[in-house]
Amino acid sequence: MKRPARILVVNDDGINAPGLDALAAVAAEIGDEVWVVAPETDQSGVSHSVSLNDPLRLRRIGERRFAVHGTPTDCVIMGARHLMKEVPPDLVLSGFNGGQNAAEDVVYSGTVAGAVEGAVLGIPAIALSQSIRRETPPGTMFACAAERGAEVIWKILEAGIGRGVLVNVNFPACAPGEVEGIAVTRQGRRPQDFVGIEQRHDGRNRPYYWVTYGPRYAEAEEGTDLWALQRRQISITPLRVDLTDEARLASLADALASKVG
Numbered sequence: 573m574k575r576p577a578r579i580l581v582v583n584d585d586g587i588n589a590p591g592l593d594a595l596a597a598v599a600a601e602i603g604d605e606v607w608v609v610a611p612e613t614d615q616s617g618v619s620h621s622v623s624l625n626d627p628l629r630l631r632r633i634g635e636r637r638f639a640v641h642g643t644p645t646d647c648v649i650m651g652a653r654h655l656m657k658e659v660p661p662d663l664v665l666s667g668f669n670g671g672q673n674a675a676e677d678v679v680y681s682g683t684v685a686g687a688v689e690g691a692v693l694g695i696p697a698i699a700l701s702q703s704i705r706r707e708t709p710p711g712t713m714f715a716c717a718a719e720r721g722a723e724v725i726w727k728i729l730e731a732g733i734g735r736g737v738l739v740n741v742n743f744p745a746c747a748p749g750e751v752e753g754i755a756v757t758r759q760g761r762r763p764q765d766f767v768g769i770e771q772r773h774d775g776r777n778r779p780y781y782w783v784t785y786g787p788r789y790a791e792a793e794e795g796t797d798l799w800a801l802q803r804r805q806i807s808i809t810p811l812r813v814d815l816t817d818e819a820r821l822a823s824l825a826d827a828l829a830s831k832v833g
């Protein structure tokens with residue numbers, strides 16, 4: 573496997589997030605040239621939004637470091653199709669997200685979406701997230717991802733990432749020395765009562781609302797990303813841009829044909 577020449581690093585936590593610099597440092601171990609293009613503000617949970625109704629403001633911070641007033645998807649397009657247009661990136665890395673992106677997190681995640689956009693543009697792409705426990709001291713939050721990141725990325729590149737595929741990596745919430753190996757997993761499932769709305773009241777006693785997430789811990793199915801993280805394993809899940817449910821395709825076509833026919 574050839575050393576990547578140009579790596580595009582994006583995230584969804586924003587240009588000032590500590591996980592971004594941790595990933596940029598790992599990218600510098602892997603590739604020759606690292607370009608950082610990240611959102612001005614925290615874009616966690618925006619999924620694959622693209623800014624179609626507002627202009628994108630681009631702020632140059634360093635020679636190869638930029639902030640975009642937009643989403644992670646905007647950042648990947650700005651990097652690959654504008655800033656690095658002459659010689660496009662041969663790898664997109666999205667992260668390190670502060671917090672895991674496992675199970676249904678994947679469909680909300682701006683971090684995963686950054687990698688999806690890489691795959692859409694035909695560039696090998698990896699999303700990387702660090703699971704965090706509430707009691708983890710802020711200074712050591714990304715220790716696991718920072719120490720094991722280069723090795724994991726390199727292993728994925730050597731195995732090869734197919735076209736239309738991106739790889740979702742989650743690092744467990746533990747010290748680097750406590751990691752129990754690497755597991756290739758499938759996307760897990762959370763309990764359905766996980767998501768809720770919390771009502772609060774403002775200074776004039778009018779209600780307002782926050783989307784809330786229930787306890788992070790749930791019994792995980794074997795072989796899933798959640799299961800690996802609970803066992804302190806680094807979880808690696810291949811995801812597809814094509815969301816077609818192949819198994820349902822034929823039976824749905826049959827069912828509708830008989831109705832129409």
Ligand code: MN
Binds near residue numbers: 585615617669670682
């Ligand atoms: Mn985030």
